[in-house]
Amino acid sequence: MSPPSQDNRQRIIEAAREAFTTEGYRSSIERIAQLAGVAKQTVYNHFPTKEALFEEMTRDNMNIFSVPLAGSPANPRQTLTEFGLMYYECILSGQCSAWIRMIAAEAPRFPDMAARTYRVGPAAMLDQLADFMRRAMALKTLREDDPRLAAEILYGMLSGAERTRMLFGIERESYEQKQRVEAIVDCFMRAYQSQ
Amino acid sequence: MSPPSQDNRQRIIEAAREAFTTEGYRSSIERIAQLAGVAKQTVYNHFPTKEALFEEMTRDNMNIFSVPLAGSPANPRQTLTEFGLMYYECILSGQCSAWIRMIAAEAPRFPDMAARTYRVGPAAMLDQLADFMRRAMALKTLREDDPRLAAEILYGMLSGAERTRMLFGIERESYEQKQRVEAIVDCFMRAYQSQ
DNA sequence: ATAATGTTGGACTGTACAGTCTAGTCCATT
DNA sequence: AATGGACTAGACTGTACAGTCCAACATTAT
Numbered sequence: 084m085s086p087p088s089q090d091n092r093q094r095i096i097e098a099a100r101e102a103f104t105t106e107g108y109r110s111s112i113e114r115i116a117q118l119a120g121v122a123k124q125t126v127y128n129h130f131p132t133k134e135a136l137f138e139e140m141t142r143d144n145m146n147i148f149s150v151p152l153a154g155s156p157a158n159p160r161q162t163l164t165e166f167g168l169m170y171y172e173c174i175l176s177g178q179c180s181a182w183i184r185m186i187a188a189e190a191p192r193f194p195d196m197a198a199r200t201y202r203v204g205p206a207a208m209l210d211q212l213a214d215f216m217r218r219a220m221a222l223k224t225l226r227e228d229d230p231r232l233a234a235e236i237l238y239g240m241l242s243g244a245e246r247t248r249m250l251f252g253i254e255r256e257s258y259e260q261k262q263r264v265e266a267i268v269d270c271f272m273r274a275y276q277s278q
Numbered sequence: 279m280s281p282p283s284q285d286n287r288q289r290i291i292e293a294a295r296e297a298f299t300t301e302g303y304r305s306s307i308e309r310i311a312q313l314a315g316v317a318k319q320t321v322y323n324h325f326p327t328k329e330a331l332f333e334e335m336t337r338d339n340m341n342i343f344s345v346p347l348a349g350s351p352a353n354p355r356q357t358l359t360e361f362g363l364m365y366y367e368c369i370l371s372g373q374c375s376a377w378i379r380m381i382a383a384e385a386p387r388f389p390d391m392a393a394r395t396y397r398v399g400p401a402a403m404l405d406q407l408a409d410f411m412r413r414a415m416a417l418k419t420l421r422e423d424d425p426r427l428a429a430e431i432l433y434g435m436l437s438g439a440e441r442t443r444m445l446f447g448i449e450r451e452s453y454e455q456k457q458r459v460e461a462i463v464d465c466f467m468r469a470y471q472s473q
Numbered sequence: 474a475t476a477a478t479g480t481t482g483g484a485c486t487g488t489a490c491a492g493t494c495t496a497g498t499c500c501a502t503t
Numbered sequence: 504a505a506t507g508g509a510c511t512a513g514a515c516t517g518t519a520c521a522g523t524c525c526a527a528c529a530t531t532a533t
Contacts, residue, residue, distance in 0.1 A: 088479065107383065109304065111520060122481045124523090133521065183445070188302065188383030190447035201446040209439065229461075235439040236465055243434020244404065246441065250378070251396040252385035266424075270431055274469035283509065306490060317511045319493090328491070 092129050094119045099140040104181040108137065108189050137189075141196050147182060148204030150174065152211045156219035160272050166212075167241055167264040174242065180249045187250070209234050226277045233275060240267045287324050289314045294335040299376040303332065303384050332384075336391050342377060343399030345369065347406045351414035355467050361407075362436055362459040369437065375444045382445070404429050421472045428470060435462045 098118035102110040112133055116123040130136035150170050154162030173179060190197035209231075216230035225233070241264070248255065293314035297305040307328055311318040325331040345365050349357030368374060385392035404426075411425035420428070436459075443450065 091480085105386070107386075109520095112522085113520075122483095124482080125480060127522070128479070131522095184382050184385070187379050187445040190379070190445065191300070191302075194447055197446045198448065201443070201448050205439075205442050205446070232458075232461055236435050236462065238442075239436070239438020240431050240434045241438075242442070243436075243438045244400075244430040247400050247433075247437070248396070250382040250385065250445075251392045251400070252389055253393065253396055263427075266427055267431065270469045274465045286510085304490095307492085308490075317513095319512085320510060322492070323509070 088129075091119070091121055091125060095121060095126055095129055095136070096140050096143050099136055100144055103137065103140060104178070104185050107185060108192070112136075134193075137193070138196060141186075141193075141200060144182070145200060145203045147179060148174070148200070148208070150208060152208075152215055156215055156222050157224055159215075159219045159224050159275075160268060162215070163237065163271065164264060164268045167268055168261065170241055171245075171260050171264060175245055175249060175255075183246075184250060205238075209238060212238060223277045225275045228275065236274075237267075237271050240271065283324075286314070286316055286320060290316060290321055290324055290331070291335050291338050294331055295339050298332060298335060299373070299380050302380060303387065307331075332388070333391060336381075336388075336395060339377070340395060340398045342374060343369070343395070343403070345403060347403075347410055351410055351417050352419055354410075354414045354419050354470075355463060357410070358432065358466065359459060359463045362463055363456065365436055366440075366455050366459060370440055370444060370450075378441075379445060400433075404433060407433060418472050420470045423470065431469075432462075432466050435466065 095115065098115045098121075102115045102118055106114075112126055113123055115136075116126050119126070126136065130139060150166065150173050152162070152166050154165060156162070186197055186200055212234035213231045216225060216233040219225040220227055220230055220233075245255070290310065293310045293316075297310045297313055301309075307321055308318055310331075311321050314321070321331065325334060345361065345368050347357070347361050349360060351357070381392055381395055407429035408426045411420060411428040414420040415422050415425055415428075440450070
């Protein structure tokens, strides 16, 4: 090979992410090639079909979803607040919004991709969160209850109304994220404090 | 006119709803005509362009979102449980799921349609719910707090994880809806009972 | 140098589809 | 009976795009 092939491959994947998340699957190969600054044929040198490129791109961008849950179950209020802030930062960002919208739109056409993304993204996060709840419940820093349900409830409170607005393309109303996250975690703690 | 034109118009809109929600906007006019049992030209007799048909269809189907909130603020647990059950029934049904997915997918292309649907659907429901919270708080059957936030929190707990699964096309895990709704409302009541 | 390999740009094929046009049919009103 | 508006079937135009082909070019390894 002459000009470094791996560079081109990565540039194409990056361009595909850009194009697919903003224009959906209908975005054309020619457009992607143009965004990558590469000839159309070069795209086909690296990926046999548009579908293959799409699948590769989704595989390459899955890490976009991971939000770490670091912190001790001894102090759930603090740990969950930190987690909630990071969640808002990452998951409700413009980039991630476009990504989720695109996944949702193409889920019927690419069910495997959607299921894989769900497993790596939301499902993994829920598992992590449920595990945290279980440990906190064992420590009696949260009331004894179904840890999975607790995880889903917190997840729901955090994403719920915001996620809906984001899906409909409604601009975020202006308010303090920090304040909102704290109010939500406070609500969660009222419901789940050990008595 | 000979064969009743209004019938055809309604059949076309119905077919468009079916086609657009299952295949997205990419579904063809020919396909819609076929579903409606009508000639392609007849579609164009009623709607000038594909976009116009789409807009009309979304206007016609907006009522799909309305979930009534009937019941007294004197007994929030019961009223909210009934509301939650109806919400699950309606909003998380296959038909409504496909609808939401389609809206989300086409929101960038039809921002007006998306905003309108948001106003009539989720926003109206949140308003209704917030009003209920306000009245219950005035009655001291719920703790004094921000009623809008309370509404969004309950809405989030109800739709959160389920909505995500639905967007990703993940089959509902089998559990009792009623049990889940009751657990969620119970959690909400723990957080919002007046002390 | 030369062979091998990747890239380029442009021409090309085939398909799918929006939207138009036409010739003919069916029915209700006059 | 005649007029006119809606319907049908199908041909047709133009465009967009996936995917292929090819001839010329650049770079690196031998």
